Amino acid sequence: MSSKVVFKKMSKDKSVGVYMAKRDFVDHVDYVDPVDGIILIDPEIIKRKKAFVQLSCTFRYGRDDMDVMGIAFRREIFMATRQVYPPIQDTERSTHNKMQKKLLHKLGNNAYPFFFEFPDNLPCSVGMQPGPKDTGKHCAVEFEVKAFSAESQDAQVSKRSSVRLMIRKVQYAPEKSGVPPCVETSRDFVMSENPLHLEASLDKETYYHGEPINVRVNITNNSNKNVKNVIVSVDQVANVVLYSNDSYVRAVALEESGDTVLAGATLTRVYILTPLLSCNQERRGIALDGKLKHEDTNLASSSIVKEGVLKEILGILVSYRVMVKLIVAGILGSSEVGVELPFTLMHPKPDSEVRESEPEEEMVFKDFKRTYLKGMTDDEEEGNVSTGDAAS
Template sequence: MKRLNINSMANMSRVYKKTCSNGKLAIYLGKRDFVDHVDMVDPIDGVVLVDPDYLKGRKMFVMLTCAFRYGHDDLDVIGLTFRKDLYVQVQQVFPPEPTSTQGPLTVLQERLLQKLGDNAYPFTLQMVVNLPCSVTLQPGPEDAGKACGIDFEVKSFCAENLEEKISKRDSVRLVVRKVQFAPLEPGPGPCAQTIRHFLLSSQPLQLQAWMDREVHYHGKPISVNVSINNCTNKVIKKIKISVDQITDVVLYSLDKYTKTVFIQEFTETIAANSNFSKSFAVTPLLAANCQKQGLALDGKLKHGDTNLASSTILHSSLQPGMNKELLGILVSYKHPRRPDHQRCWCGAAPDPDASKAIT
């Protein structure tokens, strides 16, 4: 894949280009990250360049696929399916279908068509809402090949019809990502409290934990406020703060995986029949969890960095009877709290991504 710069007056746009192995077909995109705004998703607009001698009267298609990969490529050799297509959208780019309506061209498409000439054809793909975001499950140290998770792919090929088998050499594929950003108007910070009774103590211990805001960003400290009313005759010696990532794989078995992405003990002595209040700064990072197999990460592009997966924001139109397989993988964060006479457990609910956030 190559990156091109298109100059127009004083403006410069970066374009991603991918060419098939035979060099006869190329696809151009202005970006590879497409934002899910919950009620709509950014359209995928691009251009396909084809050698007219290679086309030879055939049709040219562009296909968008959302797939869940849950095995390795070598499983396909023994007849096992290692991926499931959750969503497929196909557009016939050339010749255009009589019933199709071509919307207005984007600025990127106009510039590309002007630069590439008559053998370039524009396309626009529109994802439906409620598709999962790009998520990768972190492989183990011994795992090889592509990681399990949700990925999106834009593919272009020439064929007589869609039933024709297309080899990888005769098609061009470009992986893209579907991402979610923080809401423009975040809600109040989460708050939780619990009461714990102890043997031989007539009064309970009251613990409250809260955060000042709902949205937190990757690499930035999260302020966790802790308030303890220790009415017992016990002495609290430590406070442990942890952050758990919960991954729901709703596709095949409703599996739920919990991974601790941050845990730290703070030495704080809280005498019996006393009050305590303090703010703690915690920062969950992928760098501290890079060896944990199965940890959910934001889907990464080839040779690209990633981070802990963002919390999934679902559309309000979800119904109890809908096909939840389309949701693929759901990610959330929680804060367990288990105080006792030795330790007090509490936590935060962050989304450690520099551009995405938790609800």
């Protein structure tokens, strides 16, 4: 019999608990997987209070302790709240899939379903890597499910009566890849009758994380100048579009080949580069996928934006390009001849992506505890990737 992991987390006073069958929710561009689960309440502890569940998307652009004159360095992009207890509608109408039905049967009469639909204009989970000595939460897009008991939706909520789980909104590579990038350029030089010609191409448009990228370079040097070096890099471009339109360009893979092409000569070579986080872990300003624990993170995936969506509200947009530069020797100093090849870097769609639980699957409950987090105490909140985040 196969098993299905169900994640659970209880508030400290045991008044509410959250049960979810997954914490990754896929943005298919045309639609986004809904967020659903079960809230378990203890009526003896809640008494006359109500129970609520909340889905939020927050853009942080500074540590929590950087608040200045009461202005927090964070912005709520989206927030929706539902009352689950006492239920506003009957359980059947609130139940949307088989896993919820199985959990309701398993957990008994004090379990109640919840369901949220994502707007199609929200960013994906992504965060900017802090420096080695930085601490706390930093620039990131975060998603959170929060359950709490209170007198009303707007009442002050005790931390002991609430429970929070970080979730992710992710995208996978499209099933059909685009046309393999190819670009060429020619450069004329003073006192040279013929140009220097450079052509570069990739073998495909979409690459998966950890996959080597083959860059084919053809150089025809009909000029009277010498090419003294060929530099090939993979650049990550992260545009923070929500608050200041900052742009971070980082070479996440680099090869300074030292190849030379003398006047009148040619060169054809394939350079192989593999962009990996393991080679960039100490560098500030690298965009990372908003993973739920640090050991499970990687370079941020390329952003795919639905047509018509305002980019200004998407937080952090990530793209990649291959840069090929020729360093050309000259009497008055060196000059550069270069081209760029944009490409997509993403995860492939998993074979087991989000299937409805089959009746014969056995549910295995797995706790999320703050004490699992490296370097964090039980009183600290779950954080984004920059602090280690929730362990699974």
